[in-house]
Amino acid sequence: MSRTFTIITPDDWHLHLRDGAMLASVVGNTARRFRRAIVMPNLTPPVTTVSAALAYRERILDAAGVDTPFVPLMTLYLTDNTPAAEIHAAASEPAVQAVKLYPAGATTNSDSGVTDLARCMPALEAMAETGLPLLVHGEVTAPDVDIFDRERRFIDDILEPLSQRLESLKIVVEHITTRDAVDWVRSGRDGIAATITPQHILLNRNALFQGGLRPHVYCLPVLKAEQHREAVAEAAFSGEGRFFLGTDSAPHLRGDKESACGCAGIYSAPAGLELYVEAFDDAGALDRLEAFASLNGPRFYGLPVNEGRVHLREEHWQLPAVMPSGTGGELVPFRAGETIRWAITGVDPQ
């Protein structure tokens, strides 16, 4: 008899859905597994206003189809010029749940990101006042800082002073990759949390160079050394309330990844829940997956816990080697062509 496992329907607290034809191709993978998702605003042009976020939300709902109960939770893209008034508008719009800070140049479509946090103080103060969380891509961008030190430097130089200056600002350090981030989040003041991706639980930086250069496991923040992977995985497996699920599934066309200057991003949505189930199971921590995937996120965001259930069975299935992008090119999912050991067998009414 194969083992079965049931959890309260989870949410994905960090997701890239893109737009247009690619959105239509990828959204179902998330909607079949997760009830809600925090949708990143790094489109071109970026989603900087409430009205742009609401229009994007409509496109997501259209693409997901009327039959799905999927709920996209929208975010605004913070710029040097985000007015406090836009933050107040966002805070009173339930469809918008957070604001995303991309340091300018840190990653995909971050050119309009923040060049100096001092310029954002009116917006950040409005967030602290209204309770709208700040979601952080936590890497400094100075080219002379070693890429493996960028997260730690961001915590020391930017996040710690910001968290002290605005004591009521809710902060999510997105896709943490280091022991330093785990320690900072764990020991921080109230209102600090982190999301954790499947790749940063499952892989260390050796995966980038296994037998050759592996563009499909290149993401930002980049995979780190084993001691950091261990710390991040242990934080996820702990079930502690400050750590929750965020896949950071980030599809790019195969040609844009397999390139002389390949894009960062791992398309994990096609097995977006099952990858975590495998990892938690291998660690003997399945009993803590529900906290990580379904309880901690809603508690942090002040949202209700989902009412439905997702049922899984230990059953092997194979991810396709490539998947459609809707735009003519292909997408290569995380663990393309490989066997996944847990399968979703049913989803109860939400």
Ligand code: DOR
């Ligand atoms: O690997 C990443 N891909 N990291 C990010 O921060 C952005 C994302 C994307 O949009 O492709």
Ligand code: ZN
């Ligand atoms: Zn992301």
